[in-house]
Amino acid sequence: MPDADPLLEVRDLHVHFHTDAGLFRAVDGISFSVPRGKTLGIVGESGCGKSVTSLAIMRLLAQPPARYAGGDILFEGKSLLKLSEAEMRKLRGGKIGMIFQEPMTSLNPVYTIADQIIESLRAHGMTDRARARARAIEMLKMVGLPSPEKRADDFPHQLSGGQRQRVMIALALANDPQLLIADEPTTALDVTIQAQILALMRDLSARTGASVVLITHDLGVVAETCDEVVVMYAGNVVERAPVASLFEAPQHPYTIGLMAAVPRIDTTSDRLETIPGSVPPPYMLIPGCKFASRCPLADGRCTAERPPLREIAPSHFVACWQAPIEEATR
Amino acid sequence: MLAMLLRRIGLSIPVLLGVMVFGFLLLQLVPGDPAVVLAGPTAPPEVVEEIRKSMGLDRPLVVQFWMYFERVLAGDFGRSMISNKPVTEELAAAIGPTVELMLACLIWSIPLGIAMGTLAAMKRGTLVDRAIMALSVAGVSLPVFFICLLLIQLFGLTFRWLPFVGREGPVWTLEGLRHIALPALSLGMVFIGPVARMTRSSVLEVLKLDHVRTARAKGLTERAVVVRHALRNALIPVVTLVGLQAGYLLGGAVVTETIFGWPGVGRLAVGAILSSDFTIAQGCILTMALTFIAINLIVDILYSVLDPRVQK
Numbered sequence: 001m002p003d004a005d006p007l008l009e010v011r012d013l014h015v016h017f018h019t020d021a022g023l024f025r026a027v028d029g030i031s032f033s034v035p036r037g038k039t040l041g042i043v044g045e046s047g048c049g050k051s052v053t054s055l056a057i058m059r060l061l062a063q064p065p066a067r068y069a070g071g072d073i074l075f076e077g078k079s080l081l082k083l084s085e086a087e088m089r090k091l092r093g094g095k096i097g098m099i100f101q102e103p104m105t106s107l108n109p110v111y112t113i114a115d116q117i118i119e120s121l122r123a124h125g126m127t128d129r130a131r132a133r134a135r136a137i138e139m140l141k142m143v144g145l146p147s148p149e150k151r152a153d154d155f156p157h158q159l160s161g162g163q164r165q166r167v168m169i170a171l172a173l174a175n176d177p178q179l180l181i182a183d184e185p186t187t188a189l190d191v192t193i194q195a196q197i198l199a200l201m202r203d204l205s206a207r208t209g210a211s212v213v214l215i216t217h218d219l220g221v222v223a224e225t226c227d228e229v230v231v232m233y234a235g236n237v238v239e240r241a242p243v244a245s246l247f248e249a250p251q252h253p254y255t256i257g258l259m260a261a262v263p264r265i266d267t268t269s270d271r272l273e274t275i276p277g278s279v280p281p282p283y284m285l286i287p288g289c290k291f292a293s294r295c296p297l298a299d300g301r302c303t304a305e306r307p308p309l310r311e312i313a314p315s316h317f318v319a320c321w322q323a324p325i326e327e328a329t330r
Numbered sequence: 331m332l333a334m335l336l337r338r339i340g341l342s343i344p345v346l347l348g349v350m351v352f353g354f355l356l357l358q359l360v361p362g363d364p365a366v367v368l369a370g371p372t373a374p375p376e377v378v379e380e381i382r383k384s385m386g387l388d389r390p391l392v393v394q395f396w397m398y399f400e401r402v403l404a405g406d407f408g409r410s411m412i413s414n415k416p417v418t419e420e421l422a423a424a425i426g427p428t429v430e431l432m433l434a435c436l437i438w439s440i441p442l443g444i445a446m447g448t449l450a451a452m453k454r455g456t457l458v459d460r461a462i463m464a465l466s467v468a469g470v471s472l473p474v475f476f477i478c479l480l481l482i483q484l485f486g487l488t489f490r491w492l493p494f495v496g497r498e499g500p501v502w503t504l505e506g507l508r509h510i511a512l513p514a515l516s517l518g519m520v521f522i523g524p525v526a527r528m529t530r531s532s533v534l535e536v537l538k539l540d541h542v543r544t545a546r547a548k549g550l551t552e553r554a555v556v557v558r559h560a561l562r563n564a565l566i567p568v569v570t571l572v573g574l575q576a577g578y579l580l581g582g583a584v585v586t587e588t589i590f591g592w593p594g595v596g597r598l599a600v601g602a603i604l605s606s607d608f609t610i611a612q613g614c615i616l617t618m619a620l621t622f623i624a625i626n627l628i629v630d631i632l633y634s635v636l637d638p639r640v641q642k
Contacts, residue, residue, distance in 0.1 A: 060546055093549035100547075105540040108559055109639060119558075120548040155638040171548070 005077070006033035007211045008057070008179055013071035015049075015056050018064055022283040026052040028235035029071065031309070034179065039205065039212040041226035041243070043219060043258070047279065049235040050215045051101075054183045057213075058098055059088050075179070094124045097172030097210075101184035103165035107156040113140070113167045114152035117174050124175045139170035143200060162193035166200070173204060180205060183215045198225055219262055223247060228315075231255050234279050234290040237309060241316040251318040251325055253295045289320070297322045331634065338630055342623045349619035350402065353612050354395050362606040368411050402616070408609035410602075417613040420598060425617060427497055428583060428594030431517065432621075434501060434510050435579070436572075439518030440525055444568065447529025448561055454534065462526060469523030474582045478516040478589045485512060496591045513590040517582050521575065528571045532564035539563075566637050573629030580618050595621075 015027035027049045034040045042050045055061045057073055059080060073080040075096070080088065092098075100106045107116060117136035118129070126132045133152075140148035143166040156164055165185060172180055182201065186194040202225055205212045214225055222229055222243065229246045231239040231254065239252040250256045257275040277294035280286055289295070292302040301321050309319045318324075365382040366373075382388050386397055401408065407417035443466075450462040486494040492511050499506040536542060537560050545559040584596035591597070599614035601607070634640045 058547060060543060089549045089551065091549070092547055098547040100540060100544060102540050106544045108541040108545065108563065110563055110637060119550070123549050123551075123554075157639050168544075171544070 005036075006074075007036045007076065008034040008213070009074040010053070010057070011072045011074065013053070013056065013073060014069040015052055015061065016067050016069040018067065024282045025069075025235050026066075026282070027056065030230075030232065030235070030237045031071075032230045032237065032240060034211045034213055035227075036178070036211055037205075037209050038227040039202075039214055039225055041222040041229040042213065042215045042232060043217060043222055043229060044232035045217055045279070047234075047282070048232045050217075050232055051183055053232075054098070054181045054213065054215050057181060058092055058096065059083075060092075090124070093120050093172075093177075094175045095177050096179045096181065097175070097177035099165070099168050099172045099180065099182040099185045101187050103161050103168055103188060106168055107164055109156055112153045112155055113159070117167075117171050120171055120174050135174065136170075139174050140167065142173075142204070143167070143170040144196075145170070161189055162197065165189060165193075165197055169197070169200065169204070173208065173210070176208060177210055179211050179213065181213045181215070184217070185214070186221060187216070187218070194221075201225070219258060231258070234282070236290060236319065237317075238291065238320070239316075239318045240309065241313075241318075245313065245316045249313070249316075251312060251316065251323045252291075252320050253297055253322070253325070254291045256325070257294075297325070334634065335627070335631070338627055342627070345623060346616075346619060349616060350399065351395070353615040354398060355391075356615075357608045357611060358391065360603075360606070360608075364411060364606070364608050367606045367608075398612075407613040407616075410610050411607045412605055412610075417609050420610060421595065421613050421617055424593060424595045424598045424614075427592055428587070428596060428621075430501055431510065431513055431583060431587065431592060431594055432579060434514035435517040435521065438514070439521040440572065442518075443522040443525025444529045444561075444565070446522065447526040447568075448533055448556065448564075450526065450530040451533035451537070451560075452556060459530075463530070466523035466526040469519050469521075470527075472519070474516060474520055474585045475589060477519045478513075478586055481512050481516050482589075494590055497593055513586050513592050516590075517579070517586045520578065520582050521572075524571060524575060525568060528568050529561075529564060532567045533560050536560045536564045562636070566633065569629055569632050569636060573626045576622050576625040576629075579625075580622060 010030060010032050012029050012031055013027055014025065014029055017024040017026055030049070030053065032040065032042075042053065044050050052061065052066075056066075056068070057075075057080065068081055075091065080091070083091070107113065111119075114133060114136045117139060118132045121132040121135055122129075126135065137148050137152050140152060145151055145163060145166050151159070151163075156167070159167065165188075169185075172182075180201075185201065186197050189197060198221060201212065201214075204210075212225075214221070216222060226243050229239075229241060229243050230237050231246075231252060233254050239246065239250070239255050241251075246255065247259070250259055254275070257273075260273045261275060263272060275294055280290055280293060286292075288301075288303040288305055289298070289307050292298040295302065299321075305321075307319045307321045309317045310323075311317050312324045363378075363382075365378050365385065365387055368385075369378045369381050386394055389397075405418065407421070409416055410420055413420070446462045446466070450459040453459045482494045485492045493509050494512045496509065497506070498509045501507055501510050533556070537556075541563075542555060542559050545555045550558075580596075583594065584600060586592065587594045587596035588600050595614050595617050599611060599618070602610035602614060
């Protein structure tokens with residue numbers, strides 16, 4: 001899906017953390033782009049750098065300990081890393097909205113939900129209080145909060161987890177963003193609520209034409225929601241493909257392992273599939289492929305040399321020396 | 331809200347009762363016989379015995395306490411053994427200056443402590459942070475009487491800017507303000523330290539929370555994030571601390587009032603204890619307990635204003 005004019009483009013981004021234990025390369029040279037109106041999924045296990053990536057786009061990482069060590073982030077063709085703090089503030093909550101993983105704690109417990117949405121509207125130019133309130137209630141209605149006029153003056157603790165996540169979505173979409181970054185928006189919710197929230201996000205992004213970056217570790221969520229998928233492992237992009245292509249013919253051994261690890265309802269098995277071994281410690285400098293130590297197909301070249309991301313099928317990129325991997329070996 | 335208030339007031343009744351028992355027993359333990367005090371040092375033993383009988387001091391302690399309890403409930407705290415004026419009259423004259431002193435102390439020390447703590451949290455790890463924390467440690471470690479003496483030496487004697495004896499009219503007159511300045515300054519010093527430290531750690535704690543990240547993601551300025559989202563939430567434990575420190579404030583008031591000759595309940599209590607004026611001392615203890623309870627009631631109300639989760 002090469003796009004001449006993507007909304008968001010991340011180019012060879014490196015984000016490092018300077019900690020007492022050493023240099024932690026949380027994001028180690030990743031690239032992807034998000035076309036207008038499309039949904040990009042970023043998948044990977046905990047600690048692979050997905051959340052850091054999302055916070056890096058918003059420039060919400062505390063510096064120090066974090067440091068942009070290389071690469072660039074372009075939004076509408078302009079580098080976010082070169083913007084002043086004031087210009088960046090205009091984008092945050094304005095053209096770029098963000099939803100976080102923990103709906104229970106992401107809202108301030110001492111303000112009503114309407115006030116928290118109004119605050120965002122006022123920060124982005126809607127200074128008339130009555131108009132901002134009307135807009136806040138309209139947003140709450142749009143995300144399906146029951147009797148929004150009454151609930152608007154509720155405090156977060158009076159709402160359920162799913163309702164709070166709806167409020168978070170209303171908050172993120174209040175200023176008509178062009179990009180919505182959702183960092184594990186459904187992880188903390190139970191399954192039926194998850195489906196509702198995902199359907200809501202899909203519906204709203206289709207209605208407003210907003211692009212979405214959906215960060216998740218749940219392949220089921222990706223399959224249902226995304227147009228394109230980026231698979232991350234230990235700070236690297238290991239595979240990038242349109243969703244259908246990825247699920248049909250995953251090319252990176254890590255992706256293949258992830259898919260095998262998803263429990264299936266149509267097979268009977270006593271044991272859950274796992275990927276043997278564990279992620280290398282973040283402080284370790286690895287010259288080759290970071291997955292090599294766990295990879296059943298790895299050879300000498302894999303441990304010696306980092307594989308670049310290359311296109312092995314139309315729009316399907318993989319960073320693996322062994323790819324393309326035949327169906328039989330999968 | 332009203333139900334909560336009534337419940338809190340109800341809960342303070344046993345506290346008051348306990349204070350009454352404690353105050354009553356404490357004064358039984360203190361050396362000095364009220365009958366002797368009342369009769370005077372030269373009175374013959376028959377007179378002392380007669381006074382003892384007429385005051386009920388020869389009866390069992392339990393009976394004496396019951397008599398005291400009944401009188402207090404009727405609003406009769408007895409008469410001073412020295413001046414023979416009603417205790418309520420003496421207390422009424424003293425409570426005003428004490429409340430005035432406390433308010434004058436809190437009104438500058440708490441906002442300043444909160445401001446210092448917030449600044450220290452925002453400038454964490456810098457020289458500003460360390461300077462503020464060093465100051466507040468000094469504030470906590472120096473005893474009140476010592477601070478009083480330092481301030482008297484500096485502003486009262488060396489520069490001769492401010493008077494340091496007695497009260498001269500209410501605080502809204504110039505002389506009243508000049509006279510309250512040093513006592514209020516001394517007493518407030520004790521408060522700044524703990525408030526600044528608690529605010530600092532509380533703000534740092536809140537700044538780490540998810541909702542602060544949400545506030546930043548909304549595009550708010552750092553100032554709005556800190557003041558509206560971090561400080562507002564961080565004040566909840568600070569208010570609790572102020573309530574807990576109320577006892578310290580009362581104790582500090584006793585020392586401060588005595589040193590500056592401030593005509594409040596603290597000085598009245600010290601004078602009464604030194605002259606074995608038991609009825610006044612009991613009245614003072616009870617008044618201080620009531621003040622303590624009142625401060626904590628105000629804290630509870632503030633608490634529910636600051637944190638909507640505690641209302642229901």
